[in-house]
Amino acid sequence: MTFEYAPALESRAIVTIKPKYGHFINGAFVSGKKHFPTINPATEEILSHLSLGSASDIDKAVAAAQKAYTKTWSKLSGKERGKYLYRIARILQERAREFAVLETLDNGKPIRETRDIDIPLVAAHFFYHAGWADKLDYAGLGQSPQPYGVAGQIIPWNFPLLMLAWKVAPALATGNTVVLKPAETTSLTALLFAEVCQQAELPDGVVNIVTGDGSTGATLVNHPGVHKIAFTGSTEVGKKIARAIAATDKKATLELGGKGANIVFDDAPVDEAVEGIVNGIFFNQGHVCCAGSRLILQESIAEEIIEKLKVRMAKIRVGDPLDKNTDLGAINSREQLTKIQELAAVGDAEGAQRWSPQCNLSEKGYWFAPTIFTGVTQAHRIAQEEIFGPVLSVITFRTPQEGIDKANNTPFGLSAGIWSEKGSRTLWASQQLRAGVIWANTFNKFDPTSPFGGYKESGWGREGGKHGLAAYLKNGKESGAK
Amino acid sequence: MVATNRIEVKKTYKLFINGAFPRSESGRVFEVLSKKGEFIANPCLASRKDLRDSVTAARAAQHGWAKATAYNRGQILYRIAEMLEGRAEQCAAEISATTAITPLKAQSMVSEAIDRWVWYAGWSDKLSAVTGATNPVAGPYYNFTIPEPLGVVVVTASDSFIDFIDAIAAAVVSGNSVIALVDGGLSVPAMTFAEVLATSDLPAGVINILTGSLDELAPWAASHMDVDGFDISAISKKKRTELKVAGAENLKRIYSADGKLTPSRILAFMEQKTVWHTIGV
Numbered sequence: 001m002t003f004e005y006a007p008a009l010e011s012r013a014i015v016t017i018k019p020k021y022g023h024f025i026n027g028a029f030v031s032g033k034k035h036f037p038t039i040n041p042a043t044e045e046i047l048s049h050l051s052l053g054s055a056s057d058i059d060k061a062v063a064a065a066q067k068a069y070t071k072t073w074s075k076l077s078g079k080e081r082g083k084y085l086y087r088i089a090r091i092l093q094e095r096a097r098e099f100a101v102l103e104t105l106d107n108g109k110p111i112r113e114t115r116d117i118d119i120p121l122v123a124a125h126f127f128y129h130a131g132w133a134d135k136l137d138y139a140g141l142g143q144s145p146q147p148y149g150v151a152g153q154i155i156p157w158n159f160p161l162l163m164l165a166w167k168v169a170p171a172l173a174t175g176n177t178v179v180l181k182p183a184e185t186t187s188l189t190a191l192l193f194a195e196v197c198q199q200a201e202l203p204d205g206v207v208n209i210v211t212g213d214g215s216t217g218a219t220l221v222n223h224p225g226v227h228k229i230a231f232t233g234s235t236e237v238g239k240k241i242a243r244a245i246a247a248t249d250k251k252a253t254l255e256l257g258g259k260g261a262n263i264v265f266d267d268a269p270v271d272e273a274v275e276g277i278v279n280g281i282f283f284n285q286g287h288v289c290c291a292g293s294r295l296i297l298q299e300s301i302a303e304e305i306i307e308k309l310k311v312r313m314a315k316i317r318v319g320d321p322l323d324k325n326t327d328l329g330a331i332n333s334r335e336q337l338t339k340i341q342e343l344a345a346v347g348d349a350e351g352a353q354r355w356s357p358q359c360n361l362s363e364k365g366y367w368f369a370p371t372i373f374t375g376v377t378q379a380h381r382i383a384q385e386e387i388f389g390p391v392l393s394v395i396t397f398r399t400p401q402e403g404i405d406k407a408n409n410t411p412f413g414l415s416a417g418i419w420s421e422k423g424s425r426t427l428w429a430s431q432q433l434r435a436g437v438i439w440a441n442t443f444n445k446f447d448p449t450s451p452f453g454g455y456k457e458s459g460w461g462r463e464g465g466k467h468g469l470a471a472y473l474k475n476g477k478e479s480g481a482k
Numbered sequence: 483m484v485a486t487n488r489i490e491v492k493k494t495y496k497l498f499i500n501g502a503f504p505r506s507e508s509g510r511v512f513e514v515l516s517k518k519g520e521f522i523a524n525p526c527l528a529s530r531k532d533l534r535d536s537v538t539a540a541r542a543a544q545h546g547w548a549k550a551t552a553y554n555r556g557q558i559l560y561r562i563a564e565m566l567e568g569r570a571e572q573c574a575a576e577i578s579a580t581t582a583i584t585p586l587k588a589q590s591m592v593s594e595a596i597d598r599w600v601w602y603a604g605w606s607d608k609l610s611a612v613t614g615a616t617n618p619v620a621g622p623y624y625n626f627t628i629p630e631p632l633g634v635v636v637v638t639a640s641d642s643f644i645d646f647i648d649a650i651a652a653a654v655v656s657g658n659s660v661i662a663l664v665d666g667g668l669s670v671p672a673m674t675f676a677e678v679l680a681t682s683d684l685p686a687g688v689i690n691i692l693t694g695s696l697d698e699l700a701p702w703a704a705s706h707m708d709v710d711g712f713d714i715s716a717i718s719k720k721k722r723t724e725l726k727v728a729g730a731e732n733l734k735r736i737y738s739a740d741g742k743l744t745p746s747r748i749l750a751f752m753e754q755k756t757v758w759h760t761i762g763v
Binding site: 124140235238239242243246247254256411426430435436437438439440441442445447449450451452453455456457459460462465466467475478 | 612613615617618619620621623625627710722723724726727729730731732733735742744746753754755756757758759760
């Protein structure tokens with residue numbers, strides 16, 4: 001006798017999707033000239049058509065943001081700015097389920113994650129930053145630190161609304177106005193957020209949203225009216241942005257790729273570690289820049305961990321993202337699925353051993369079964385390149401130092417995990433690892449109070465916490481400086 | 483008795499790499515003249531290979547320097563101030579000989595440079611308290627953020643001895659290893675300063691000094707994949723773009739100072755690391 005979970009579908013009735021969307025410029029929706037379809041990656045159903053942002057759309061949005069900056073937003077006290085952010089946080093909480101369902105439809109990630117992680121964190125980010133708005137003198141940036149003006153923000157498709165919150169909340173709290181370009185495949189929650197701005201009566205032009213593709217983003221980066229760039233996405237595009245702004249005084253924060261190492265020492269709590277490994281790589285289909293995509297196992301416990309990991313992986317439920325029991329949803333786009341398939345094929349070709357549990361993947365939509373590769377060496381491409389999918393590369397080590405050396409052996413430095421019951425070893429490892437975020441006996445935890453960002457080629461700057469404010473403020477007068 | 487017509491024993495100006503004073507592998511030198519046109523010295527015209535050797539030395543030295551206690555690093559920086567005090571007269575004489583700066587002004591510049599070392603020395607064990615944080619995350623986790631050194635940092639200097647000192651001290655105090663690129667006449671007091679470093683208990687390779695041409699060396703530094711940070715304060719605005727473009731290849735942290743004495747300059751070459759640890763019985 002087998003026990004199966006009956007489907008437990010979240011209703012999509014709470015969401016109304018318009019057949020066509022414009023940009024959100026100066027407080028109103030403005031249709032673009034050209035449109036492109038946006039789909040549900042779990043069904044390939046066309047959800048709506050979005051405006052393709054042109055140079056003139058960007059011009060208008062930047063002009064609106066500039067005007068809002070000089071006329072209203074920069075004149076407002078921090079206290080009043082903060083209240084707008086609090087309003088936004090509250091409305092997001094009120095409409096949380098609507099946002100969760102829409103995010104799941106548009107992105108393909110499980111409703112369990114959008115409902116319990118993405119959207120609650122979005123509201124928390126606005127609530128946290130709201131409180132900073134009138135306390136910036138205490139942020140360690142001198143007296144009266146000043147905003148840059150117009151922030152151009154470009155966000156990815158893996159956490160669409162959460163990345164919007166990471167960008168918009170600190171920018172507004174510090175007194176900047178924004179032009180945001182959501183990802184081409186996941187703009188719907190950003191456009192719903194525009195409605196929240198309207199409900200909060202946020203002054204026109206403080207938040208502008210222009211949908212479109214990479215060229216829309218490039219136009220925004222190069223616009224002379226933008227003073228500050230905030231980008232989350234690939235290292236490749238991050239480098240392009242760094243080059244594009246080299247001749248300007250524009251400041252940039254870049255949150256880029258990663259190849260996070262999850263190091264398991266021989267004294268680790270095994271069951272917790274296995275859960276952490278699963279959460280590290282299969283959370284959000286592995287579409288996570290800080291994913292623990294390299295499992296670095298001490299040799300003496302490698303066999304035991306891999307065995308338990310396979311048992312656990314066989315219990316991962318892959319399927320309809322709207323099903324509340326689903327653990328692993330759809331891959332966000334055909335393009336991304338192809339990239340994952342290609343890199344996995346490289347893993348096979350380079351001699352690593354692939355394993356996946358039996359999964360019944362739907363014919364429609366984009367799916368990739370949870371996968372591990374064992375027998376991976378440092379030189380393999382699947383040990384060096386970001387796959388951005390549910391694919392884990394397993395590497396082993398003998399001495400703790402060897403484990404650290406292997407963990408640090410990529411051009412990235414975003415995240416790492418440490419599994420050990422020994423406090424001194426954990427702290428030692430956390431000192432040795434060259435990564436901006438380190439999780440000890442946990443993984444993939446996020447919080448608005450906690451700075452996030454990478455070392456090396458994982459980017460510039462931090463988002464979140466006191467440190468994230470520095471990204472949006474020019475230093476004020478320092479009392480001790482000569 | 484010293485004869486008045488005694489022939490002075492002049493110094494050969496070399497480079498400072500990995501705690502030693504080698505000549506440039508290229509065999510090249512350049513002439514530094516006084517403002518009246520008198521010959522002063524033939525400092526080395528450092529090459530790309532000298533830069534690469536310096537990066538290798540700096541990388542090898544960095545881990546140990548960062549691992550040294552903040553107390554220890556602070557004492558070594560203070561020791562540099564002590565040693566520079568003993569060489570103050572020589573440095574001042576070289577500054578006034580190679581520039582239009584008066585001897586009196588040169589002396590006060592060197593005094594200020596010594597005081598800067600004292601100022602930076604005091605920062606070593608305060609950075610994490612002043613710029614770190616414990617973060618009240620919504621969950622059973624102990625979460626803290628601490629600054630850590632970046633790695634290997636190249637700094638630039640061209641006219642001012644104080645700027646030269648600031649650039650090095652700001653990068654080195656946190657645990658970075660440094661390669662200072664020095665242009666023109668400043669090379670003369672800069673190499674005397676290297677002798678100060680050699681007697682300051684500073685581990686070999688932590689600070690390296692190359693003299694020569696910024697125009698020649700800066701692009702090589704910008705494109706070097708094992709350089710993590712680049713202080714381009716001494717580079718003219720016009721020439722910064724190409725360096726930033728080259729530096730994007732490994733996303734170097736590129737910084738230029740605004741003339742203020744501020745810990746921001748130290749933080750420009752540090753990373754903030756956030757660690758989450760579970761709390762539970």
